[in-house]
Amino acid sequence: MFNVTRTLPLLFIAVALAVNTSQASDCDSTPCDACLDFETYTGTASRWSVQGQYLMWWTNGADSPALVTTSDPASLRSEAGVIGNPTTEVLYGNDSPNSEMRNGVRLSIGRPISDRWNFYGEGLYVGDAGDPFRQFSSGQPILARPYVSAQTGLNDSELVAFPNVLEGAISVETESRLFGFEIGASSVFSEDKDTRISIFTGYRFIQFEDSLGVQEDLESIDLGGVVPLGTTFRVNDSFEAKNQFHGVNLRLEIEKQLNRWDLVFQPSLALGSMERTVSTAGTTRTQIPGLDPTFVDGGLLAQPTNIGQDTSSVFTVLPEFRFSLGREVLSGLRFDVGYSFLLLPKTFRAAEQIDPNLNASQIGGGALVGPGAPAVARNESHLWNQSITFSVALQR
Numbered sequence: 001m002f003n004v005t006r007t008l009p010l011l012f013i014a015v016a017l018a019v020n021t022s023q024a025s026d027c028d029s030t031p032c033d034a035c036l037d038f039e040t041y042t043g044t045a046s047r048w049s050v051q052g053q054y055l056m057w058w059t060n061g062a063d064s065p066a067l068v069t070t071s072d073p074a075s076l077r078s079e080a081g082v083i084g085n086p087t088t089e090v091l092y093g094n095d096s097p098n099s100e101m102r103n104g105v106r107l108s109i110g111r112p113i114s115d116r117w118n119f120y121g122e123g124l125y126v127g128d129a130g131d132p133f134r135q136f137s138s139g140q141p142i143l144a145r146p147y148v149s150a151q152t153g154l155n156d157s158e159l160v161a162f163p164n165v166l167e168g169a170i171s172v173e174t175e176s177r178l179f180g181f182e183i184g185a186s187s188v189f190s191e192d193k194d195t196r197i198s199i200f201t202g203y204r205f206i207q208f209e210d211s212l213g214v215q216e217d218l219e220s221i222d223l224g225g226v227v228p229l230g231t232t233f234r235v236n237d238s239f240e241a242k243n244q245f246h247g248v249n250l251r252l253e254i255e256k257q258l259n260r261w262d263l264v265f266q267p268s269l270a271l272g273s274m275e276r277t278v279s280t281a282g283t284t285r286t287q288i289p290g291l292d293p294t295f296v297d298g299g300l301l302a303q304p305t306n307i308g309q310d311t312s313s314v315f316t317v318l319p320e321f322r323f324s325l326g327r328e329v330l331s332g333l334r335f336d337v338g339y340s341f342l343l344l345p346k347t348f349r350a351a352e353q354i355d356p357n358l359n360a361s362q363i364g365g366g367a368l369v370g371p372g373a374p375a376v377a378r379n380e381s382h383l384w385n386q387s388i389t390f391s392v393a394l395q396r
Helices: 004-022 360-365
Strands: 049-059 068-070 089-092 102-112 117-126 133-137 143-149 155-161 166-191 195-220 232-258 261-287 294-297 308-330 333-348 380-395
Touching (some): 049 117, 089 133, 117 195, 133 155, 155 195, 166 232, 195 333, 232 333, 261 333, 294 360
Antiparallel strands (some): 049 102, 049 380, 068 143, 102 117, 133 166, 143 155, 166 195, 232 261, 261 294, 261 308, 333 380
């Protein structure tokens, strides 16, 4: 099977080696004094430059509470899946989902617009990362969703599957993506034979969004239970977080030429507003055999006390730095390999907006009796992003 993560970097390296072997630069076999100076070598007057960059991207995972548990088949019904029960095991949650490597791309363009100033623009996209979980049980193994009772302060659980009582399936789906763009102008601050320092300033937009959804499909298999045999339930919880940054970006580019190799370091700071939105939804569908289905607002950890949309805005500073090493292998064509780090402070993550406290009086559309829980969390954290980069640049 074709693997982009492995194949693309190897392809870049192979092409660079092949071209360097077949078309070695004269500078490699002559004294350094014979090499072109920095200004001549990098001159780009009245030319477009385009760079495509493949990103091997990592993001720190969100802090998620325990969402799915299991227990020993001999567990009492009141203890099944309850955190603190010695036989309870967490099947999903209580960790950091969405921390796996993902693929991304960055496209940059530039062109001189005067003797001193250059236009530049770039776009960034990092693809979805999913961390799905799915499990079905006919009653064994036990499946449950843990929570903390708002009335007692003790751990409790809702059953998904239990011997001779319930059979059911549960799934957890997560998604996240990051994209943005930057547009502005740059100017050379200083330049000598082998070093150039440039200043970039412009508008920067970045959006990070992620979501987490839990779905239960349950069926009553209790012959003597209060719930009619064959009654089915579909329970949904949905949590979505969106973060939008708008601001001014200031970037410094230090470029050092080392005998046809270019070493580039780009630190930057973006100052602006981070607008955060959390959307929470929950529903329960009940189907008693022979009757029409009924629908109520509220799943398990998404209830009328936290369902809805919550928006806030804060001032923040986004630091980023990029490092690359590259070489022109053909006239106007170069390859680079590098590393980048981007920090998005004060972001909302979907998993971190889940309040594990629950007033169970609301389950199934019941009237709230006692404290209002779960509540709107408004938990913020720092989102760091780092990547290994492979670039192809063209000037024409």
